[in-house]
Amino acid sequence: MENFRDFFQTTGFATISLGNVAMIVIGITFITLAIRKHYEPLLLVPIGMGIIVGNIPFSKDMQLGVDNQGAILVEDGQVLTETIKNSEGSESWMLNPLVSLFTGSVGDAEEGDDDASAMESERVRSRSGSVLGYLYFGVSHGIFPPLIFLGIGAMTDFSTMLSNPRLVLLGAAAQIGVFLTFLGALSLDFTAAQAGAVGIIGGADGPTAIFLSAKLAPDLLGAIAIAAYSYMALVPVIQPPIMKLLTTQSERKIRMKPPREVSRAERIVFPIAAFLICTLLAPGALVLIGMLFFGNLLKECGVTDRLAQSARTSMIDIVTILLGFSVGASTAARNFLQPESLLIFGLGATAFAVATGGGVLFAKGMNLFLKEKINPLVGAAGVSAVPDSARVVEMVGLEEDPENHLLMHAMAPNVAGVLGSAVAAGILWSALTN
Amino acid sequence: MDLNRIAADHLHLAVTGMTVVFAALTLIAVFIYSLPRVLAVIDGMFPTAPAEQPAANDEDERAAAIGFALHHHRTQSTR
Numbered sequence: 001m002e003n004f005r006d007f008f009q010t011t012g013f014a015t016i017s018l019g020n021v022a023m024i025v026i027g028i029t030f031i032t033l034a035i036r037k038h039y040e041p042l043l044l045v046p047i048g049m050g051i052i053v054g055n056i057p058f059s060k061d062m063q064l065g066v067d068n069q070g071a072i073l074v075e076d077g078q079v080l081t082e083t084i085k086n087s088e089g090s091e092s093w094m095l096n097p098l099v100s101l102f103t104g105s106v107g108d109a110e111e112g113d114d115d116a117s118a119m120e121s122e123r124v125r126s127r128s129g130s131v132l133g134y135l136y137f138g139v140s141h142g143i144f145p146p147l148i149f150l151g152i153g154a155m156t157d158f159s160t161m162l163s164n165p166r167l168v169l170l171g172a173a174a175q176i177g178v179f180l181t182f183l184g185a186l187s188l189d190f191t192a193a194q195a196g197a198v199g200i201i202g203g204a205d206g207p208t209a210i211f212l213s214a215k216l217a218p219d220l221l222g223a224i225a226i227a228a229y230s231y232m233a234l235v236p237v238i239q240p241p242i243m244k245l246l247t248t249q250s251e252r253k254i255r256m257k258p259p260r261e262v263s264r265a266e267r268i269v270f271p272i273a274a275f276l277i278c279t280l281l282a283p284g285a286l287v288l289i290g291m292l293f294f295g296n297l298l299k300e301c302g303v304t305d306r307l308a309q310s311a312r313t314s315m316i317d318i319v320t321i322l323l324g325f326s327v328g329a330s331t332a333a334r335n336f337l338q339p340e341s342l343l344i345f346g347l348g349a350t351a352f353a354v355a356t357g358g359g360v361l362f363a364k365g366m367n368l369f370l371k372e373k374i375n376p377l378v379g380a381a382g383v384s385a386v387p388d389s390a391r392v393v394e395m396v397g398l399e400e401d402p403e404n405h406l407l408m409h410a411m412a413p414n415v416a417g418v419l420g421s422a423v424a425a426g427i428l429w430s431a432l433t434n
Numbered sequence: 435m436d437l438n439r440i441a442a443d444h445l446h447l448a449v450t451g452m453t454v455v456f457a458a459l460t461l462i463a464v465f466i467y468s469l470p471r472v473l474a475v476i477d478g479m480f481p482t483a484p485a486e487q488p489a490a491n492d493e494d495e496r497a498a499a500i501g502f503a504l505h506h507h508r509t510q511s512t513r
Contacts, residue, residue, distance in 0.1 A: 165466035172459040179448040186440045195444075265473050273469075274462050281458045416459055423458045427451040 015057040019333025027051030027328065033233065040233035040388070043206070043324050047229060050328020053132075066136040066330045069129045135326040139221065142214040144323040145207035146291040151316025152207075152386065152418070153271075153295025154308045161412040162266055163259035166366070167378065171416025173362030174382030177202030177355025178424045181347050188343055193217055196428035198344055201228045202351030203421025204235070204383035210327065211288060212425045216432055222330040223341040227348035229327075235388040238349070239356050240396050243380045246360045252400040254375040256409050264302070271296040278423055285426025292418065355383045359413065381410035384417030 008014055030048030034041035058064045138144040161168060182199030190198060197213035197220055209228035213221045231238065244252075271293035278289045298308040363379030377397055381389045390410035397406040 162466050165463040168459050168463040172456045175455045179452050183440050186444050187435050187437050266469050277461045278458050420455050423455050427454050431447050
């Protein structure tokens with residue numbers, strides 16, 4: 001009986017908290033929304049399952065959580081590892097890839113490997129991390145987001161943007177959501193670095209939000225990632241009322257000229273030139289923009305079809321699964337259910353609304369000077385939730401005029417928004433880390 | 435919410451950030467506007483050889499002629 005009682009103490013039933021239960025319900029809600037409402041199922045199903053997995057309580061002795069990324073300590077000599085504070089405030093050891101390269105493996109060996117020439121006679125003690133910890137490594141070190149960008153680049157057709165360059169500016173206007181939310185977060189007592197990470201939710205780009213928060217505010221990464229992806233999934237709910245509020249019926253009926261045909265040479269030159277322009281202005285965006293345009297070059301050059309095909313199908317799918325699941329698993333109740341998370345969700349919603357409004361209002365402003373008017377609804381696609389916000393523009397446009405298809409036009413500010421949010425992330429990163 | 439927490443540096447960062455985003459995307463827009471003209475000038479300086487039209491396959495031509503003759507014969511005979 002005592003054995004049974006001891007065993008029971010190690011089970012989740014004995015240690016589960018109300019917070020864990022609440023998070024598991026949130027995970028199930030995400031999965032339900034994805035299956036029943038088709039809200040971003042490719043993201044919400046992995047994240048939802050990850051949330052459920054991340055909220056199963058376990059004994060502290062068991063290395064199971066995303067915090068357990070393994071540790072290596074070098075004694076009697078040069079210390080090559082760095083310490084980090086985990087979510088509970090206790091000290092843990094962060095895996096230094098350099099050390100694992102020297103030692104060759106990560107295990108529980110008390111003695112150093114005789115063959116590791118670099119370590120020579122130093123004693124090396126190592127502790128293996130958890131599987132979730134290793135998966136989360138790609139999130140916490142900003143590896144997955146650029147890989148997602150590579151896939152996005154390989155599936156993005158910039159033709160509509162190339163055929164109507166004035167729509168590019170709408171992608172810039174929508175970034176007002178990022179910078180106003182940055183100021184809003186500062187006024188709510190977030191530090192400057194945290195405020196930058198929260199503000200980028202307004203860019204409506206999940207990978208960019210994860211990339212920046214991994215750099216600026218790793219402690220808020222879970223909440224920011226969940227907020228960004230939740231609002232991306234809720235684009236069809238959040239955007240239409242704002243779009244309708246800021247436009248008149250006659251504006252929503254404006255028809256735009258069909259896009260011109262773009263030559264192959266233009267499509268090949270564009271990714272290289274646009275990469276140079278963006279990264280020379282904001283070097284912080286180098287990795288994200290570089291991978292985006294590298295993917296696009298693979299697609300457009302016509303001689304690397306196999307690579308482009310892999311990047312836009314298998315690779316992006318694998319990375320999406322790993323990213324979604326491990327981000328979900330990082331939302332253990334003790335970290336996630338904090339007042340800060342609630343503030344982040346509130347600020348995220350504001351950021352999205354401001355970004356949408358900024359794009360629409362800027363399009364209306366442009367119409368004051370243009371002969372060929374822009375349908376201001378396409379301004380809402382300046383938030384870079386590709387292609388959902390463009391689809392929302394199409395949907396709202398069709399409600400007013402069933403023959404007015406705006407999807408192709410909306411794709412231009414939509415992909416420009418991806419560039420704009422990556423540039424904004426680069427600026428915030430370089431400014432707030434210095 | 436306390437607006438006094440926003441320092442002048444933060445305001446400068448927000449304004450500068452928005453300006454740089456606009457500058458980057460405006461430069462891209464200007465580049466896109468000029469790209470077809472630049473490519474046309476380059477094409478004029480270094481004209482590319484016209485791609486050779488693939489010679490029509492005799493088999494295809496023959497099949498097309500037979501198809502047309504059959505069609506013509508059938509439509510004539512049903513009238």
